[in-house]
Every structure is written in structure tokens, then in C-alpha cells.
Amino acid sequence: MSSTAHGARARARIEVTAAIKDAARRQLAEEGAARLSLRAVARELGLASSALYRYFPSRDELLTALIIDAYDSLGAAAEAARDAEAGAPPVARWVAVCEAVRRWALAHPHECALIYGSPVPGYSAPQDTVPAAARVGRVFFALTAEAHRDGALARSDLPAELAPEAARMAADLAPDLPPETVTALVAAWAELFGLVCFEVFGQFHRVVEEREPFFRHAAERLAHGVGLRR
Amino acid sequence: MSSTAHGARARARIEVTAAIKDAARRQLAEEGAARLSLRAVARELGLASSALYRYFPSRDELLTALIIDAYDSLGAAAEAARDAEAGAPPVARWVAVCEAVRRWALAHPHECALIYGSPVPGYSAPQDTVPAAARVGRVFFALTAEAHRDGALARSDLPAELAPEAARMAADLAPDLPPETVTALVAAWAELFGLVCFEVFGQFHRVVEEREPFFRHAAERLAHGVGLRR
DNA sequence: CCCCGCGCAAGAGCGGTGCTCTCGTTTGTG
């Protein structure tokens, strides 16, 4: 009984927790984070609203769980795109990953808003979400590191005032990449999400119409800026 | 009497409206858009909550007014930075405007979240906000157009699949600029706000530490990507 | 100049929210 000692209970708990997250995710996709209501989730599950507090201590904790899941989902989509083009030249893989990120964001706009839009509650707990958030970034770093090993990475220079910070970032994030590449990667990462969020949040409304080729071209330029040349 | 026919009444109305917006802006800065409460605004003004509905038909309408004001405030900050360096070379002016945008966003994080973060209510009215939103963009377009007139703009090429869309955007936004420049400008605009929002929303936490030189360098690279060379 | 009417603020009230506390019941384990 020790393996399933509290196994039945624990399994039920896991199932209910997952059901709560599923219902919440559904509501999130339909209504957005601001409209996500614990009571509505409870109603959908046929539970009393107070029962949910056995599983999540607050609405914000539930949102945090959804945030982590969203990061994971996005990271998985990016990794899949990277691996799908394992043999392709670095720029093509880079663009493929960027397009996967964009597709994920367009398919899950509210999840995208949850993780890259404004922090929803007063202030969310960033600590739990940090490892999950890093997963997407790692895809770009790994891609670039591979290109670097293959000698397909152009180098550039860096203003002196940025050299120490670039060295520190490189040591933290990718010791095998040149500091100016790491700096460019971090900037490209932020710029990519600027492009994606602008489209998802409607800032391109009546500005950019043919968004796919526009985005592809922008992603290619980002790759070029990082130093990928083919 | 025609000019001030309902003048006394109208003036009072304008004053109260402004007081409501001021109080709301204060709460927005302290608590964020999600926590902005009509009742709290009414309490701060010593009014009954129902009285506010004489001035704004709903909470979302009040938020829309704040959004427009925020766009205006940001646009004014950008214009001031552009005009402050009227004689400087284009790249320096570009970077100055970028830094002004960043400073504004860091000083008004919740306003920044309001306009560039996820849409707060179920879905806000974009139509009223479109002209205000364009104001910041115009600063970058005007700057680049000036550089173009002075012959300080490098040209680049564009993939064929993007040519029609680039021509359309150029016709809409800046007929005096080459289409590939307009395309690059729109992308740079989105990328700039990616950089700014990532910093404001905390995505650079424990990643980028020396953010000013990092941002300046990124802004210079954006200028270079648009074609500004000096 | 005066009185009518419109604009305004107040209050009560509806349905909703997050969250807490209490109270039976179930359930797995020592």
C-alpha cells in the first residue's frame, strides 16, 4: 500500500487540479485573463467556489500555474520547429522557430497576453515562472551556438561601454558564444516578441495587412542582425 | 450668450471630468489598470459612485479616455526629444527619441501596460484610439523622412513577395520614403516596443542588468537597420 | 425678476467577484 498509500487521494487530487486548470484555460482562451473567474470555473466543474481553495490558494496562484503552462507550451512549439528542420541552414531554422512562435501566439492570444502582456494581478510571482520562461530563449541560443560551431556566425563589434555587461550576460547565458552575439541575441529575443505582440494585440490593425511575408522578412533581418548569414 | 450659453454648466462639467481622469490616472499609476475601481475614484472625489456615470458611461470608457491620454503623453515626449536635438545627425536623434520612449515607459509603467500590454477589458474600442496611437510613430517617420531628404538614408532590398505590401504601406504611411524603408520602419517600431516592454514588464529581470547602455546599443542597431548611417 | 426645468448627486439595490470560516462527511492509515 505504500506506493499507493495516499495514491488514490493523490491521484484524485492531481486529476481535480488538472480539471481546474483545464477549465480555467478554456475560460482564459474565451474571455481573457481579466475575466477569468474562480466562481465560473467552479460552476463549470459543479463545485462550490470555496472548494477550489483546496487546490489553489488564490486566483493569482491559479494564474501563475497557467502562466507556467503557457511558457511550457510556447517552448515546446519552438523546440518542435527547431527540431523539424534539423538539417537546414541556420537562418532557415531561425526563421522557422520565429514563425512557430508567431503561430503559437496567434493561436493562443490570451496565453500570449498572460506571459508577455502586462502583469495581470497587482504583481505576480516571477520566481516560479523564471525557469519556464527561459525555455523559449534557450532554443534561439542553442540554434546560434550550433551555427557558431559550424563557423556560420559573423562577428561584429560592441561599444566599449557595453563590453562588461556583454561579458557578464555571455557568462550567464551562453559561455560558448561571443559576448556581442549574446547581446544581439537578447535584443533580438525582445524584438521578436515586439513584432509578435504588436500583431497579436492589434497594433498592426490597418497598418500591416500581409503579415506573414512581413514577419518572415523581419525574422530574417533579426537573424542577420545576430550574425547568422546562411 | 451663445458662446457661454451653457458655458457655466459646461465648464463645470469639463472640470469634473478632468478631476475624474486625474484621480483615475493616480489610481492607475498606483494599482494598475486591473485594480482601477470606479468606486474608489468616486470615494477619492467625495462623490457617489453612481455620479460618475454622468461623465463616463462605463468603466471601459474611462479607461479608453486614459488610453488616449497616455498615447498623447508618450507622443509628446517623443516629439520633445526629437525637437530637442534638431541639429544633430539622424542616428543621434533617432536614439534620443528611442531613449525618450524608454524613459516615458519606465516612468509610467502602468500607462505603458495600458497601451502596449494586453487589452484590459473584454475588448476595448480601438477606433477612438487609432489617431492618438499614430502620434509616436509619426515622430520616427518624420525623422527618417528628413534624413532621406538630406541623403543620409541607405537603401536596401526587399524580397519580391513583400514588394506589393511594402508599396501599399508606403502609400499609406509615408509616400516620400522608399517602400523598403517604410517596411523597416514599421518593424523597427514594433521591435523598439518589444525592447521597452520587456524591460518595463520585467522580462529582463536577472538577464540584462546594465540596461541603459544595452538599450542605447539596441536603438543604434535599429537605426542602422532602417538605413540611417550617421 | 422669477419660476420652470434640466442637470446633477445621492441612495438603494441587483448580480457578480475573491476569499474566509465553519461544519459535516469521506477516506486512508497507524
Add this chain to the structure above:
DNA sequence: CACAAACGAGAGCACCGCTCTTGCGCGGGG
């Protein structure tokens, strides 16, 4: 087998956005 921990339900608190009704007071046309 009995005990304790986990659990669900329900009532209740304070707050929210929003509506409706009521009564007051000031502005402006006769």
C-alpha cells in the same frame, strides 16, 4: 477500528460595475 487528515458545501463579508429612482439646486428663458 478509531482517529485524523483531507475534502466539499454553504453562509457570509467586503468589494465591484452598473441601474433606477428620488429630490435638490442652479442656470437661463419668459
